[in-house]
Amino acid sequence: MTVTHQxxxxxxxxxxxxxxxxxxxxxCLLWSRPIAFVVFAAAGGFLISVGVLSFLYSxxxxxxxxxx
Amino acid sequence: MPTVAIVVLVVFSALLAGLLVLRPAITIHPxxxxxxxxxxxxLPVFCLLVGMQNEMDRSKSTAFCLSCHxxxxxxxxxxxxxxxxxxxxxxxxxxxxxxxxxxxxxxxYAMFGTFKAKLGGLRHLYVYYLGTQPxxxxxxxxxxxxxxxxxxxxxxxxxxxxxxxxxxxPATLPAIKANTLSCISSGCHDVVHNVxxxxxxxxxxxxxx
Numbered sequence: 001m002t003v004t005h006q007x008x009x010x011x012x013x014x015x016x017x018x019x020x021x022x023x024x025x026x027x028c029l030l031w032s033r034p035i036a037f038v039v040f041a042a043a044g045g046f047l048i049s050v051g052v053l054s055f056l057y058s059x060x061x062x063x064x065x066x067x068x
Numbered sequence: 069m070p071t072v073a074i075v076v077l078v079v080f081s082a083l084l085a086g087l088l089v090l091r092p093a094i095t096i097h098p099x100x101x102x103x104x105x106x107x108x109x110x111l112p113v114f115c116l117l118v119g120m121q122n123e124m125d126r127s128k129s130t131a132f133c134l135s136c137h138x139x140x141x142x143x144x145x146x147x148x149x150x151x152x153x154x155x156x157x158x159x160x161x162x163x164x165x166x167x168x169x170x171x172x173x174x175x176x177y178a179m180f181g182t183f184k185a186k187l188g189g190l191r192h193l194y195v196y197y198l199g200t201q202p203x204x205x206x207x208x209x210x211x212x213x214x215x216x217x218x219x220x221x222x223x224x225x226x227x228x229x230x231x232x233x234x235x236x237x238p239a240t241l242p243a244i245k246a247n248t249l250s251c252i253s254s255g256c257h258d259v260v261h262n263v264x265x266x267x268x269x270x271x272x273x274x275x276x277x
């Protein structure tokens with residue numbers, strides 16, 4: 001697998017995590033119950049944080065392909 | 069920011085993230101890289117912060133506190149048609165904001181008070197969903213009610229500072245201010261919610277303007 005493919009794969013993983021976290025957020029914002037507050041902070045916050053950190057890590061962890 | 073606007077922003081951000089899942093190759097172009105940074109860093113962080121602020125504000129609302137059925141009788145106690153009921157008198161006369169009535173009295177007006185109130189709320193959730201729910205009349209405060217919470221509003225008020233009962237004994241007012249004489253449990257303002265005795269009380273009907 002080339003570096004480009006690895007970067008794309010990591011971007012996809014980050015995007016999936018962030019998308020899942022954002023959807024959890026959206027549901028919790030519409031669901032006005034105390035448990036929604038916890039799900040928002042715990043599940044939504046966790047997924048978004050892991051997604052963002054994973055994205056930032058993908059930027060610095062892999063070497064760019066050498067310019068042609 | 070209204071909740072609906074935040075939800076729209078969050079869903080829009082999720083759709084953009086979905087676009088990156090389906091077509092990661094768009095990041096090959098400079099515009100795609102900027103889009104990826106916005107979608108995978110800026111927007112989610114912004115949505116999380118704005119959403120958290122919205123959740124924190126909503127968690128202060130009276131409706132939020134009363135949404136657990138165990139709190140129904142406490143909500144009912146706010147509508148007792150008797151000025152001797154402390155919580156009802158404060159709620160009905162807007163001595164506390166009616167839409168944040170529970171939070172206004174039950175938060176801690178010291179540093180990290182809101183944070184402590186949220187931690188207490190987490191304990192309530194644990195008991196509500198995973199523990200044994202007590203009867204409403206058996207619910208006790210985590211710690212004795214501190215006069216500081218009353219004095220946050222009443223300190224300096226004429227009715228408090230110059231009230232006849234408060235000044236009948238020169239030691240009373242300093243003791244209240246030092247929290248050595250409780251406003252609530254000293255026998256002066258001890259009828260607060262009294263949820264165990266709400267069956268035969270007359271209730272006030274709230275009419276919105």
